[in-house]
Amino acid sequence: MENKRNYFIAIALSVVIVIAWQFLYMNPRMEAQRKAEEAQQAQQAAQNAAKTTTAGSATATTGNLPNAGPAQATATREQALAKSERVQIDTPAISGSINLTGARFDDLKLRDYHETVDNSSPIITLFSPADTAEGYYSELGYVGSDNSGATPGPTTKWTVASGDKLTATTPVTLSYTNDNGVVFTRTISVDEHYMLTVDDKIQNPGSAPVTLSAYGRVTRNNKPSTPSVWVIHEGFLGYIGADGSLSEHTYANVEKEAVTNAKATGGWLGITDKYWAATIIPPQSMAYDSRFTHFTDGQPRYQADYKGDAVTIQPGQTTELKNMVFAGAKEVPLIDQYRDQGVPHFDLVIDWGWFYFITKPMFMLMDFFFRHVGNFGVAILLTTVVVKLLFFPLASKQYASMANMKRMQPKMEELKAKHGDDRMALQQATMALYKEEKINPIAGCWPVVLQIPIFFSLYKVIYTTIEMRHAPFFGWIQDLSAPDPTSLFNLFGALPYDVPHFLMIGVWPIVMGITMFLQMRMNPTPPDPTQAMLFTWMPLVFTYMLASFPSGLVIYWAWNNTLSVTQQAVIMKRHGAKIELFDNLKTLFKRKPAPTK
Structure with missing residues (x-):
């Protein structure tokens, strides 16, 4: 024991x-x-x-791709948007515009998401022009050859052939004819969510073949303002090849050394944040090279790009290429839908972690409850009950083992008195007693070990999925993915002053600490003073440590502790073992007699 x-x-x-x-x-x-x-x-x-005296021209190249970066980002977003002709984007999910210079997606906002829990706060801005400090954009173009003439790139002036606004029901067609008479026709369409489809037709009306290579890139000037944490990947991401593998690299790694992926056919690549992503899905039948890089030639920027194998267009022929650009929120059902529609392994754009086989089913269960009760906090409580029921047989064995161990305590004391300091004899006698009473002393460990990945998976779900972002519970909890906003040290908002971050110990962390304290008091107080002190202070330590965790996770832990205490009490009573909780509480709060003089 x-x-x-x-x-x-x-x-x-x-x-x-x-x-x-x-x-x-x-x-x-x-x-x-x-x-x-x-x-x-x-x-x-x-x-x-x-x-640098100039911003660079369309003929300047960086790794065989036209240079997309300005000398320095100095414009405001409004100034940058006013510099070029644009085609408006207006769908239920996104708003913004397409820059006709380069046919670049560099103005995109997400209608369904706000910067804070206040719905009157600004909506999320995902893409911004290259010459702004927060520049973030996606671009598709071509690298030409000696016989191709000028090819569409970052400085190409496209003209609108049809359509004056891009909506979910009305595509836009752009056109560009180069100095050799090669006609590029680009039709851009968008679904009701975040997937843009770019269909290019390249017509060669001349008398000589034309050879060129398609390219695509996602570029951003800065890393996210909020530093990443170890539990989730942010940075470069791609599934290189339809049957390839996931390639993920942090900003810091790419700053040290560019990453060149193996040539592949199919797949996707881009940049991911905690809740948002921007990825390019190249033509799935075209072989391409891809890389993740960091540039300092002018405006520092991070870039995920690909360059396809050369395509030759014979005289009088037309070639068609289809790219797709995802730019939006990583909503789980939507991401799965795109995967099922042909984007290979696109569900991996969400970082489900090592316990993918546990984390995603747990989210699906939680989402199922949410769709019925309309509150993710309640969904967490119901999910906890289901997890408890699944682990009930193991937990029953755990508590039964603990109950039997307590019941055998008098016999254990007799063996200790009988064998004294003879450890070998005591161990043999103890094992014989276990065998006689059919007790497995390590049976209580397995539920604890098995629930560790469950706990971590739930943490991943709450911390990672956008469905939890700004999801309210009740009362003061308006964002289950954020810590409890109250603090004991200003009486939970009753006193008119702000509390330092390290003293933000809210109501739910305190409730969790109390439930943890009660759970530990269900067992006898350890006889060793050091162990007894550790068990006494551990709930307080965990209360402080978990105060900065997402409130949804703290609510789960408090509810799980409450269910565990109830379950343990029922099982121990069934096995005739004494429930130590009330005696332990009486002993703890019993006033010691004053010393006699």
């Missing part, structure tokens, strides 16, 4: 150390590193701007 207790203490201490390391050391270090990187990038940009 003592070895078993030490085992749980070791697990608890390990968890405390990992959480403390993350929140007290790694997060401040990552924040400091992010600020240092931003300062370094700003300095580098200033140096490059001083050396």
Whole structure:
């Protein structure tokens, strides 16, 4: 029993150390590193701007692709949008415009998502023009050859052939004819969500073959303002090849060295944030090379791009190529829908983690409840009940084993008294007692071990999925993906002052700590003073550590503890074992007699 207790203490201490390391050391270090990187990038940009007199021309190339970056991003978003002719985008999900210079997607907002929980706050801006500080855009074009003439690139002036506004029901057609008479016709359509389809027709009316290569890229000037955490991938992402593999790289890794992926056919690539993504799906029958890079030639920028194998168009012939661009929110049902419609493994744009086979089914169960009750907080509670029911047989064995161990405590004491310091004899006698009473001393460990991936998977669901973003519960919890906004140290908002972040210990973390305290008091107080002190202070430590976790996870933990206490009480009573909770509470709060003089 003592070895078993030490085992749980070791697990608890390990968890405390990992959480403390993350929140007290790694997060401040990552924040400091992010600020240092931003300062370094700003300095580098200033140096490059001083050396560069022009923004570069369409013939300048970077890795065989036309240079897309300006010398320096100096314009405001409004100024940049006013510089060029544009075609408006207006769908139920997105708004913005297409830049006719380069036929570039560089103005895109997401109608369904706001910057804060306040619906009057601005909607999310995803794409912005290249010459703004927050520049983020996607572009499709061609790299020509000696016989192709000028090909569409970042400075190409397209004309509108048909359509004055891109909607879910009305596509837009653009046209460009180069100096060799080659006609490029681009038809852009969009669904009701976030998928843009670009169909290009290249007509060669001349007397000589034309050879060119398609390219596509997603480029952004800056990393996300909120530093990434270890639990989720943000940065470069792609499934390279229809039957290839997932390629994911952080911004920091690509800053050190560009990543060149193997030649592939099919798949997709782009840049992903926690909730949003911008990806290009090249023509699925075309072989291409792809890479993830970071440029400092002018405006520093991050870029995921591909270049297809050369295509030759014979005189009098027409070639068609189809690209798709996803730019929007990573909504789980929608992402799965695009996968089912032919984008291979597109569901991996959402970082489900190592326990994918647990995490995604858990989300699906939670989403099922949400669609019936309309509240993700209640859905978390119901999901917890289902998980408890699934683990009930194991938990029953765990608590039955604990009950039997308690029932055998008097006999264990007799064996200790009988064998004294003879450890070998005591161990043999103990094992014989276990066999006689049909007790498995490690049976109680398995439910704990098996529930670790369940807990981590739920954390991933709450922290990662956009469905949890700004999802309210009840009362003051208006965002289950954010920490509890209240604090004990201003009496939960009753006192008129703000509390430092490290003192933000809200109502739900305190409730979780209380339930954890009650759960631990269900068992006898350890005889060792050090262990007893550890068990007494552990709920308080976890209350502080989990105060900065998403409130949805804290609510889950509090509810799970409550169910565990109830379940343990019922099972122990069924096996005739004493429930120690009330005696432990009486002992804890019993006033010690004053010392006699």
